[in-house]
Amino acid sequence: MNTIEFWFDFGSNYSYLSIMRTQRIRRLAADAGVRVVLKPFLLGPIFKAQGWETSPFVLQAAKGRYVWRDMERQCAKYGLRWRQPSVFPRNGLLAARVALHGEGAAWEFDFCEQVMLANFADDREIGDEAVIRAILAGLGVDSDPIVAAARGDACKAGLRARTAAAQSRGIFGAPTFFVGDEMFWGNDRLEDALALAGR
């Protein structure tokens, strides 16, 4: 079975589009014999290595203005809920550690979707532990051991290694998809990546 790796950051608005579409596409992908593997990572260190202290959508005013209008239109096109976050980019550190810990768990994809909806549809602070706990509880899982593991050394080291791997593979933004060594950047390339994986 071919695999498509989906690298994303919970603070990235275009990753929100892809996460929501991936939930829908997973069934289609399964029919086409394609497995979607989630790879949460942190964009912050990658931006810092580029000399940027925050998102380019903040640093470049004209692009930033455009992006929020583009998101409105894209969400309308895909039938997704959308509210511009009052804080951007939000800190996805805890969510990423939880997602990393949840790899392969039944709640993995749903957790990622709910965190994205919290950030980009409900304008909630996904950096707050209480928000992350409420999302896990909503999925019917006990948040205590999960949050404890996410705050443990193994998860911390795992996320650092994941982000280092993103950088060494040439990732410079999110979402980024890999099919083998072929890299596709941006939600607009999701179909191309799926087409290649399905071949």
Place this chain on the structure above:
Amino acid sequence: MNTIEFWFDFGSNYSYLSIMRTQRIRRLAADAGVRVVLKPFLLGPIFKAQGWETSPFVLQAAKGRYVWRDMERQCAKYGLRWRQPSVFPRNGLLAARVALHGEGAAWEFDFCEQVMLANFADDREIGDEAVIRAILAGLGVDSDPIVAAARGDACKAGLRARTAAAQSRGIFGAPTFFVGDEMFWGNDRLEDALALAGR
């Protein structure tokens, strides 16, 4: 009849994709009652205002590496010829002045297509007057009066005003499409822009 404005720079590789697709789409657009209006401008001053001395594809190494692979794949997808330019970004100043002078002329769209092919399919130096003259001659028009006009004060002032207009309208990259006040950035938004214009 609705209008879609297509703002582009002759040195911009993603503008190449849109120019080639626009030639094909023009007939479809005409059927849908949509008129495509070309708006050549210069990205250089817009990048400079951002503090960049050249294209972000040069300034950001990882993104640059990705872009050339992406172009190969995109050109294959659209059935377009492609050769990575040995000089990037090329200076589109003279070509933009000629295109500005040619607005509404029968050769306007074909000239833009041929300049883009010279740059991105045949790796020719579009900053050379001889290359521009050969393209005009190939289209069966007398290049002498056109190049003379392109080098005249009116064309120079016209292109400066055009680039200032791009900046004041919030353009930060190319290609950019406008349908009324709705701005769409990137070749990946051409279909969305056409859909809005065709409504």
